[in-house]
Amino acid sequence: MQLKNIFKFNGGVHPDENKIASTRLPIAKLAIPKKLVLPLRQHVGHVAKVKVKPGDQVFKGQIIAEADGNISAAIHAPTSGRILKISEEILPHPSGLPDFCITLEADFKDTWIEKKPIPWKKIEKTQLIETLSQSGIVGLGGAVFPTHMKLKTNQKQTIHTLVINAAECEPFITCDDMLMRERADEIIRGSLIAQTILGAEKCVIGIEDNKIEAYEALKKAAQKTTVEITVVPTLYPSGDAKRLIYLLMGIEVPKEKRSVDLGIQVFNVATVAAIYRYLEFGEPSISRIVTITGAVKTPQNYEVLFGTPLSELIKAAGGSSNKQKKFIMGGPMMGFDLPSIDVPVTKAMNCVIESSPELFPTPKPVMPCIRCARCADACPVNLQPQELYWFSKSSQLEKAREYNLFDCIECGCCTYVCPSNIPLVQFYRYAKSEIIAQDKSKEAANTARERNEFRLARLEREKKERAERHAQKALGAQDKQAEDDKKSTIAAAMERVKQNQQENIKN
Amino acid sequence: MITALLVMIFLAILLGLVLGYSAIKFKVDGDPMVARIDAILPQTQCGQCGYPGCKPYATAIAKGEADINQCPPGGDAGAKALAELMGMEFKPVNEKHGVQKPKSVALIDESTCIGCTLCIQACPVDAILGAAKQMHTIIASECTGCELCLPPCPVDCITMEPVLENSESWKWKYPIYNIQKAQKA
C-alpha cells in the first residue's frame, strides 16, 4: 500500500477516528421487524408516488411507490407482507417533523417478487437508464441523489473518468469499509458496469490509507481488471467529491461547476454495489449497511432493511448503556442529533452513534471570535469562515452569499479548530436555509405579481370589450331608428300612392 | 486653430448623435424606481397600505406621496429594505395599517359554498377556481393570503389557515447560546 502522486488540498483536520470498535465483527443481517415504515421522501427530488393502498398484499422487492419524474426514486417493499396504512410519521431528519410514510406489516415469509436480472450489456443505453430509474437506487454515501440521473450522459457531456469514492473520511463510520472487506467483488463489478454505462475511459477508486484490509480486498478483486485503486492520506474531508477528485487527479472543480462538467463522475462504493445487484440479480434497493456505534454495547455493522425501526437496530447492538439516550445520525462532524429513536432506517442512514458524556462532552463555553483565522486555514474549500460567521450571525444574508456561503460543504473543519468553540456550521446552516426560504418567497411574490398584472390586464380588456359592445348596441339602435324612419316614409308614400289610386278609381 | 475647432464640432455632433440614438434604443419603459420598490413589496396585493395593490403603492412611494412603513405583510424587514433603497431613516410598520401575520392561505368550506362567484371577483391573483352555482376551490400555491375574499362571501365559508412548517419548508434555527467573556490574564 503506497501513496503515489497525491495532490494535497488545503486545510482539512484529523479528528479522532473511532472506527476500530465497529469493525471487529463482520456485517450481520438484522432480523425482519414486525412493521416497516417507509418514508416517501428518502431521496433528493420529487416525492415518490404511492402505488398501493392499505390492505394490499405485497411481495419483497415489489414497487410500492414509483419515481415521480426524472429526479425521483422508486420505493420497494423490503419484505413481503400487507400494507397497513399510509400516514404521517416522524422521519430521521433534524426537523423532527412528520412526513408521509407507507407502513408495511411483515408476514415473515420473505417471498420475493419474480426477480428479473437485466441483460444490461445487450440493452440500449436510454432504455437501461429507464430501467435503472425503477431500481430505487440513490447515492448511498449520504447524498441520496437518484443514481440513474448520474448515469445519463449526452453529446455535450461525456465522462472520461469514473471516480469511486471509498474514502469514508468521517469518524465513527465504517459501513463502506466493511462492505469493501466483505463484498469487494460486487464493488469492482459494479464499478465496471457503471464505467461501461458512462463510457468512461478510466475508473479510479480512491481509498484512505487507514483502511488496509479493505484496500487489500479491493486489490484482490480488481486483479486483471482496468480498475485503478489509489490510496490517499487519511485527512478529513477527503471523502468530499471535489476534494477526492483533486487528491486523485489534481483537477480543481471550479465553483458553480459540477465535476461532470469536467468529464468526471463520482459514485460511492455502496452505490455501485447496489447497481451490480440490481442488474445482475434483479434485486432493487431494499436494504443498506448501517454502522451502529458509540456508547452501545457491541458496535457493529448491520445489513438493515429500509423501514426497520431504529430502535430494533439499537436493541441488536446491545441497547443503550446510558440514560441520556441521545443518538447522532451520520458522523460527529456532519451529522445531526436524531429527534427520536422511533424513526425508520432510510436510504440516507449510513451511521448511528449513541452519544455519551465521555465520547461527546458538553461543548465548552463559546467565546467571542478572536479573528485568529485558524478556521480559514482549516477550510478545505478556501472560504473565509470567520467572515461567513460574522455575516450569518448578523443576518447579513446577501453578504454571506457574496462570500460564497453556498460553496461551504458544512464539513465542520472550522468548528473543529475554532479556539473560541463557536458552532460555526450551525450559523451557516441557519443562513443557508434562511436564504433559500427568502429566494422561494421572492419567487412566489414574482408569480403573484404576474398573476395580478394578468388579472388587471384581463379586467381592462373586459372593460374595453364591454364598452365596445355598448357602443355597438347604441350604434345599432341608431341604425334601426334610421331604418325605421326610412321604412315608415316608404310605407307612408305607398299609402299615399294607394290612396291616390283609389281616389282615381273612384273618380 | 480652425482645425481644432472643426474637430471639436465634429466630436460634439458625433457624441450628440450617439447619445440621442442610445436614448431611443435603450429606453427603459416605466419608472425604474417604481419597479425597484415593487420588487421589495411582498405582492400580497391586500390593499392594507391604502392603495389598490403593491404597484400603486410603489408608485406612490416613488412620487414621495406615501410613507415607506405602510405595508404590514412586508413587515419591519420590508420597511428596512425600502428605507435602504430610498436612503431614508427606517421606521417600523405603522400599526394603523395592520400588523404582520404568519403566512396563511384561504380555505373554502366546500360544503357551505353556494357558488356565488363573489370571492372570485375579489381575488387579486385569480387564485380561486369555480363557476356560477358551483363549489369553489382555492389554489393554495397561488393564494397570497390577502384576505380580500373573506368579506364578500355571503355565507362566511372562507377561513384563513396558517401555513404550517413541513419537512420540506423547515429551516435551521438561529443558534442560541451564551457567549462567555474572555478571562483576564
Ligand code: SF4
Ligand atoms: S477559528 Fe474561531 S476564533 Fe479563530 S477566526 Fe475562526 S471563528 Fe474566529
Ligand code: SF4
Ligand atoms: S464548514 Fe464550510 S466554512 Fe467551515 S471549513 Fe467546512 S467548508 Fe469551510
Ligand code: SF4
Ligand atoms: S400592504 Fe403591502 S402587500 Fe398589501 S397591497 Fe400594500 S404593498 Fe402590497
Ligand code: SF4
Ligand atoms: S384566495 Fe382569497 S386570500 Fe387568497 S389571494 Fe385570493 S382573495 Fe386573497
